[in-house]
Amino acid sequence: MLKQIEGSRAVAEAVALCRPEVICAYPISPQTHIVEALGEMVKAGTLAPCEFINVESEFAAMSVAIGASAAGARSYTATASQGLLFMAEAVFNAAGLGLPIVMTVANRAIGAPINIWNDHSDALALRDAGWIQLFAENNQEALDLHIQAFRLGEELSLPVMVCMDGFILTHAFERVDMPTQEQVDAYLPPYEPRQVLDPAEPVSIGAMVGPEAFMEVRYLAHAKQMEALKLIPAYAAEFKAIFGRDSGGLTHTYRCEDAETIVVAMGSVLGTIKDVVDEMRETGHKIGVLGITLFRPFPLEAVRAGLKGAKRVVVLEKSMAVGLGGILSTNVRMALSGLHMHGYTVIAGLGGRAITKQSLTKLFLEAEQDALEHVTFLDLDWAIVNKQLEREKAHRRSGPVAENLLRDIGVVAARNY
């Protein structure tokens, strides 16, 4: 059924259709609307039986989910940014214990400086936590990926993070096709845990593993993620059969047929990029897009296959590896090992900085000329940056960076230095 609703609400309704049994909630923008909506459904009795638990921290949220999942319940929570980092220890733990928790990450920047707006720093900071990480391009996909996430995670006994851009998607009212309960039930069987805490068959979960077996345990976790690479396309196909649309999968290419330049990106920015690509195609530019839906496990082969024919690759990402450049681009480069092509890293949209068609068009044109630096910061205000650098050179106690910059751009009243 088509609906015009907020992205958070759409995700909440989709999660509810998955019949979660335990939901843990701790408020943090921009995921809050999702758990609020779910809480209301539980309180109203429309989502039942289900326990909705208001916990005291994200650390507790993930921990409650761990306990619930280990006891055999389908468990869900949502978080973002600082919240994800605060629960980091438990995030790793859930994966290590093989508990198929599904968590929405409404992607948001990490402080300091504190910033509530969108980028991918949070999810990518935990890219090696052992979770499957899916990135939604739009609210329809966000909704669909949650349904697939439960199926996938429970099949593999692995937790799944569904990442959607904070505010840009979570707070956007859009048209979505909300599935019916029958469709979801047909796609998603009840949770049949591989291991469960049960007095009838007691086991100890979470043993200490020493040097004699730790490597093997880690290898097995890796092997399981590799298995996801095979399962995900199959589940996407099955999804299409029931729900009638393409959603999920490993990667999506757009107009890459004869593309000399291919732009790689994740999340909502793909839409903007596609618009730019369409425009450039109209003027004869051989440019295409490779959207990455699955970031962990990283679909090396699909990415390599998608990019193989191109002359250059521009990886545009909303995250950065300070001191190196890009995170996504580093991963993409691994897929390109042995292929001779130009590779550019573009850091864009950090902390909610708007990514405009205009900037992208300019960027891609420069890329086609191979006039880009290896690492480019899109729309960086060099004047401000240079001013601060000079200031720091001049004064040992040059003051806090963020506040200085705000003052420079006039948000805060200027003060003489």
Add this chain to the structure above:
Amino acid sequence: MMDKPFAITLDPGSSLANRTGSWRTFRPVYVDRLPPCNAACPAGENIQGWLFHAESGEYEAAWRTLVEHNPLPAIMGRVCYHPCEGACNRQHLDAAVGINAVERFLGDEAIRRGWRFSSDAPPSGKRVLVIGSGPAGLSCAYHLRRLGHAVTIDEAAAQAGGMMRYGIPKYRLPRDILDAEIARLIDFGIELRLNRKVSDVLAAKAEGFDAVFLGVGAHIAKRAYIPAGDANKVLDAVSVLHGMEEAGPPLLGRRVVVYGGGNTALDVARTARRLGAEEAIIVYRRTREKMPAHDFEVEEALQEGITFKWLSTIKEAGEEDILIEKMALDEKGFPQPTGEFERIPADSVVLALGQEADLSLLQNVPGLSIEQGLVKVDATMMTGHAGIFAGGDMVGNERTVTVAVGHGKKAARAIDAWLKGESYVPAAKHELATFERLNTWYYSDAPKTVRPVLDIIRRQSTFDEVLGGLDEGNALFEARRCLSCGNCFECDNCYGVCPDNAVIKLGPGQRFRFNYDYCKGCGICAAECPCGAIKMVPEEI
């Protein structure tokens, strides 16, 4: 079955594969230590053993355990001076366990319920003659009978019991009790021949006996020379107490002086009061502290109106009074005459200065030797003449019923061995269960039960028993005050406190076993064993 993740998820209880016994440098072992009560009992009773059954209300089992060593519990429960209680570890907590009272309860219970002795030993075909039916003789006869031998007791007096009948007043040992316990022995198949004074032991043995046990007691009173006027009555304790068992009680007059400081002196004085004497005075040459009589008996005597002249000797006995000289203790604690004299009125003087045995039947027994009035016996109670054993008052100066019963038992076992051509070796004794070995935290605080005592007026006028018995509730309580020193009483502490579950509980009456596969040797079991029945020993290298 679950599809368990490798290494992270493990099967329950699988740590049994890890034998932590390899950590151990000391190992706990269960031991049985000798409880101090048992160690102190002259009759060699397994006191703790019978208390164990009494604790759970198994009185018949308790009595049967008791009579494995002593056939006279109802008597012993009255007349024994209970050295067991003096040794009892519980005295360091609150008060000693009232062992004697429980013993009497069991003895009385056995009489009331008609419990009888039994023995499953096959008849040996051997015959043993026991001379004397006092405690030593009865005990020896009983144990021989238990071991399958035929026993005949020859008793010189008209009734059996020896000093128990002719020396101990009725108010301490009612005669129905004495009769009942003797009757049970007769019923057990012991032949008793009364009024048969043996004058030649070898001749008596020759009448078809394989061995002889002598238990003739010490019935001859020791005399001291006291110048006495003709009219004054000077008697001895033995004949006074003996006379109580005959038709007419002895005539002692209104004012009776008893000379001596032993229990017999007290018995006579207290008997005199009950016979109507207005005054009964005990004259003793030393102080109360030095008196050989038991303190509780002195207490009871004082309650009954007996008076004492400490540090006094009788110089002469006149017609209506006696002359006593005051004594003073020298620096060594010996009484020395002071030259101060006093006259006190007296109608009679009873000498309670000790007894000697009549050893006339032992003349011309080759090898048998007598020293200072006592028959010499070896460690197995055998005299110098093979096959002739002796015990009781005639072999030692510690003359109590309990000692005699112990002698009888020991002699019986030695006779049994001798009859088989073996020599008797007593079982090695366990290490003593001293108070320091106990962990007394675990015992409930519980003061001793007070036994009922006969009303004072009746005590001064009748021969009713002074000290009452315990009822069942009290007896159970008293039994349960036992600390079970040195012997497991299945409190489950070791089983419970082991952090490694390395103690196996074998079930009621079966105690426990250590599982050395897992025992790390921490020693908590030994430390927390209330009764000290676990010992830590270094691991063998």
Add this chain to the structure above:
Amino acid sequence: MFQVRIHGRGGQGVVTAAEMLSVAAFDEGRHAQAFPSFGSERTGAPVVAFCRIADREIRLREPIMAPDALIIQDPTLLHQVDCFAGLKKDGYILINTSKTFDELGLGEFLRDWPPERLCTVPATELALKHLGRPVPNMPLLGGFAAVTGVIRLESVIKAIEERFSGKVAAGNVAAAREAYAIVKAEMEEALHHA
């Protein structure tokens, strides 16, 4: 390079012994490396520690799998742990016991071993005597100096005096000296008989 493995129980100062051995070697101007095996075992459990001694920088970080010498601090371990695993042929064995190798049931097992390399020393007794506490590790190092000759007794003493002070140092030094003498005598005896 000379490699030593020390067997003992958690709480008996096994790791300290390895460290002190390395200090003694260091005091002789040599290179040494001491390290524990780290596990989840607790007080009383069998544990091992290692020490390497060499005349040049030690870069090797693998566990010691083929030791040149064994120090066994607690003879009860002989029945519980494979103490001799990997020991080089004709390697040195020093056991804390007042018994002989034959009495320990090792006579047959070590029949072809050079007898002067098999030594026992009653280190616990020596520690009790000189120190008042049953910590056998320092006297064992004295014995180790004697049997292997890899380090000098003086170095062991120096290491003890650097680590401890007062009565503890004096007691350990005395115990180590006596252990050294006992082992030396044993070796001479063995050579004499050989």
Add this chain to the structure above:
Amino acid sequence: MSYQPIKFYQTGTFTVGNRLLPPEQRSVQAQQKRYNSLNSGHRACQGCGEALGARYAIDAAMEATNGRLICANATGCLEVFSTPYPETSWQVPWIHSLFGNTAAVATGIAAALKVKMQKGERRHIRVVAQGGDGGTTDIGFGCLSGMFERNDDVLFICYDNGGYMNTGIQRSSATPPAARTATTPAVGETPGNVFGQGKFVPAIALAHDIPYVATATVADLRDLEAKVRRAMELSGARYLHILVPCPLGWGFASHETIKMARLAKETGLFPVFEAEHGEITAVLPIRHPLPVEEYLKPQKRFAHLFAPRLRTDVLTRLQALADRNIQRYGLLEKP
């Protein structure tokens, strides 16, 4: 009320079992076929109080729930010595997640079980969370408090050995004043742990007004079992704080574990009580009052109070703490 007046049966109810008591009155630990929830073969130190306390408590909980129990366990000694791959000592369904999240994990389990029961997929199962004092009073405190205030249906058991023993004896907020640990060494002017710091979590639990709060020691098994039983009769958040002496960390001989617990209680330094809905309902009175020195002296962690010179000043302060407990909880009053 868990305190039972001592019946006079030789050892009364002081010992683990007593053949003279009717079977139904004997302790869980005395049963010939007890659960042994924590099995042999674990790698705890010789004489470990925590291993003992854990078996006591979990066996009692198993008995109270007829074996329908799931445990969550914090990181710490108990976890490490009981479940090193490839063996576990636990015979109950058990999970270890992290150091600081045990109460929350238990909340999750309880929530899952509630839903599963509503769905008719599982029968009633209860949840116990357990950890050491570090995992309870320090790093796990946030989750613990959250579990309390939500009144989640979890019994949380803290095995208090007064420090981080697993990592080599460091101070926790449950380390007593003056005690030496690796991070409060016995050096300087005021050796050992600082006075005026630390917290007594049972009192904080009380302030949450949860249905049940109790303390116990491994020296009073019957009391401990009665408290577990009572806790399992109630629903909602419950807290049991058990003193479990640590031979290694406290520095006493391995056979003195129970004695140390007994002395802690008898000196008044560790008050044993229970409370329902924020009100104290019973205390286990001191049986033979003792000065604190009796408890402190056998422990190496307090050795600096006795040598090289007697620190009467510090002992006086410790005695004052005991006296305050005695006063506050009425530990000398007869029940």
